[in-house]
Amino acid sequence: MAEEKPTPLELRRAGFARYKKDVKERGKSFYPFAMFEDTVMSLVVVAVIVGLAVLWKWTSYGPHHDGLHKGVIGPEYAPPADPGTVSFVPRPDWYFYFLFYLLRIFKWPESVFLGTIGVPTIALILLLALPFMDVRLERRPSRRPVAMVAAVLTIMSMAILTWKGATAKEALASEVIADVPSWVKTEKLPAAAVPGAKLFATAGCTACHTYLGTGGSNLGAPDLTNIGTRNLGISFQIRHLECPSCVNPGSPMPKFASLGTARLRQLAIFLESSKGKQ
Amino acid sequence: MAIRRAPSKAQVRREQMLAAVNYPLDWLEERSGLVGGVRYFLFRKVPSDTNWMQTLGSATLTAFIVQALTGVILAMYYKPSPHDAYASIQNITDHVTMGWLVRGMHKWGASVFIILLFLHMGRVFLFGAYKYPRELNWIVGVLLLVLGLTEGFTGYLLPWDQTAYWASVVGINLNGTAPFLGPWLAQFLRGGQEISGDTLSRFYSLHMLIIPGGIIALITLHLYLVIRLGVTSPPWSKEAAGREVVEEPAPVRTGLTRPAPHGGGRD
Numbered sequence: 124m125a126e127e128k129p130t131p132l133e134l135r136r137a138g139f140a141r142y143k144k145d146v147k148e149r150g151k152s153f154y155p156f157a158m159f160e161d162t163v164m165s166l167v168v169v170a171v172i173v174g175l176a177v178l179w180k181w182t183s184y185g186p187h188h189d190g191l192h193k194g195v196i197g198p199e200y201a202p203p204a205d206p207g208t209v210s211f212v213p214r215p216d217w218y219f220y221f222l223f224y225l226l227r228i229f230k231w232p233e234s235v236f237l238g239t240i241g242v243p244t245i246a247l248i249l250l251l252a253l254p255f256m257d258v259r260l261e262r263r264p265s266r267r268p269v270a271m272v273a274a275v276l277t278i279m280s281m282a283i284l285t286w287k288g289a290t291a292k293e294a295l296a297s298e299v300i301a302d303v304p305s306w307v308k309t310e311k312l313p314a315a316a317v318p319g320a321k322l323f324a325t326a327g328c329t330a331c332h333t334y335l336g337t338g339g340s341n342l343g344a345p346d347l348t349n350i351g352t353r354n355l356g357i358s359f360q361i362r363h364l365e366c367p368s369c370v371n372p373g374s375p376m377p378k379f380a381s382l383g384t385a386r387l388r389q390l391a392i393f394l395e396s397s398k399g400k401q
Numbered sequence: 402m403a404i405r406r407a408p409s410k411a412q413v414r415r416e417q418m419l420a421a422v423n424y425p426l427d428w429l430e431e432r433s434g435l436v437g438g439v440r441y442f443l444f445r446k447v448p449s450d451t452n453w454m455q456t457l458g459s460a461t462l463t464a465f466i467v468q469a470l471t472g473v474i475l476a477m478y479y480k481p482s483p484h485d486a487y488a489s490i491q492n493i494t495d496h497v498t499m500g501w502l503v504r505g506m507h508k509w510g511a512s513v514f515i516i517l518l519f520l521h522m523g524r525v526f527l528f529g530a531y532k533y534p535r536e537l538n539w540i541v542g543v544l545l546l547v548l549g550l551t552e553g554f555t556g557y558l559l560p561w562d563q564t565a566y567w568a569s570v571v572g573i574n575l576n577g578t579a580p581f582l583g584p585w586l587a588q589f590l591r592g593g594q595e596i597s598g599d600t601l602s603r604f605y606s607l608h609m610l611i612i613p614g615g616i617i618a619l620i621t622l623h624l625y626l627v628i629r630l631g632v633t634s635p636p637w638s639k640e641a642a643g644r645e646v647v648e649e650p651a652p653v654r655t656g657l658t659r660p661a662p663h664g665g666g667r668d
């Protein structure tokens with residue numbers, strides 16, 4: 124009589140039954156053996172957390188009596204939130220740097236959606252589906268080459284993106300303003316556009332946008348070197364600056380209405396005069 | 402017939418002591434079965450060859466407990482309004498006794514928690530511990546990872562300083578770029594058209610009630626499944642519990658290919 128081949132499900136059930144039996148017969152008691160290791164590790168975790176808190180306090184506020192001082196691992200706090208100053212460079216906490224950097228790779232508007240939602244959603248779906256895609260019983264890493272290569276690639280890309288995000292050059296208003304005269308020369312900007320150019324350099328636009336090679340290139344923001352060639356019009360530019368997402372649904376650009384209409388008009392004139400290298 | 406001596410005074414006292422200690426436990430056990438439950442948890446068998454990497458799950462739990470405890474203390478001093486938030490953070494860090502330690506542990510504990518989440522997930526992946534019958538626990542874990550990251554995102558706004566404010570402006574706007582739900586989600590997070598006091602109280606409520614509540618519920622389910630299914634032994638270990646021990650002839654190599662072992666390898 125031919126032997127029936129067990130189905131994959133029967134094999135798995137048998138394997139798990141064997142596991143239960145082995146653990147019952149040859150296993151160790153959770154307390155005190157495994158629990159001892161858990162306790163040691165937990166104490167290490169708490170010690171590291173306390174250590175970081177001490178390092179933070181004693182190198183920021185400690186010697187300077189000023190919580191704004193950077194210290195070794197960062198200040199206690201930044202200056203108070205001020206919706207009026209837009210020159211602040213937005214930065215998430217370090218574990219979001221990989222996302223933050225991903226957004227430099229994809230450009231608004233065609234593909235920024237891929238960076239913000241597309242890649243993370245796909246990653247999440249892959250994670251949730253993993254146990255159903257990889258249904259082999261084999262657990263030894265040496266026999267799971269595909270899984271191991273995928274893991275190494277994932278870790279490497281996360282590490283590189285996080286590193287790039289951490290070291291990304293920030294466009295500081297004090298440095299960007301020095302480029303304004305060269306902008307005027309290169310783009311042959313009229314005198315009326317100069318106040319707008321100075322605002323552009325200091326109001327935080329360059330945290331995300333680039334202009335003649337200066338600026339942050341964040342969040343998929345487009346280069347504005349020749350934005351004027353699109354002839355969008357002064358009133359459109361003002362409306363867009365006041366509320367970007369009202370004009371471009373879904374735009375991640377913050378609102379700049381707090382600058383006031385007069386300054387927004389200056390910015391708009393500068394943008395409309397920017398026709399690229401002349 | 403055995404001669405029974407009257408018990409000495411010391412013996413009597415020891416027995417009385419034991420009874421006094423056991424009484425509350427027996428009382429509790431009779432009415433709840435909890436003592437038996439804890440005993441089952443403590444003295445259940447685990448594979449004899451568990452590895453140090455398998456302590457990362459409980460280390461993650463410890464980091465979460467640190468966050469919960471320090472968070473409760475911070476909530477006693479923190480004021481979630483745009484007018485007072487920054488000043489209350491300064492007060493906690495620079496004036497409240499040990500306030501810097503509590504806030505420092507909460508702030509840096511968040512990063513440690515996130516790192517441990519990823520390390521624990523990596524260990525589960527390396528061990529292939531997401532396979533049958535632990536698929537569901539892997540999914541619960543992925544949800545915990547997402548909630549953990551959301552907790553980090555919502556907590557970041559609370560100090561109401563420039564870093565917090567501008568990171569959240571952009572973060573919320575990015576949520577808004579998602580198709581369909583995006584604009585609605587951004588609107589919900591802001592509690593209106595602009596980031597304002599409403600946004601702050603919304604983030605506060607999400608950060609200290611809704612998301613932690615979800616995390617606690619999911620951790621409970623996660624640990625229930627860990628105890629019910631047992632933890633895997635390291636897949637490379639000789640002891641590997643559940644491994645099929647089949648006496649099979651050494652596989653014959655034919656050129657570059659190797660015949661598949663019977664029964665699809667080990668569990």
Ligand code: HEM
Pocket residue numbers: 454455456457458459461462465518521522525528530531535538539540541542543545546620623627631632633634
């Ligand atoms: C708050 C977060 C979490 C806590 C407190 C937690 C806690 C634990 C604990 C105590 C264990 C026992 C074994 C060990 O320590 O390794 C465990 C096992 C497990 N965890 Fe988690 N975990 C968390 C997040 C995650 C995540 C993010 C994943 C994966 C996406 C995950 C997947 C698993 C799986 C599949 C097991 C079973 C492993 C085995 O049987 O070997 N957990 N978890």
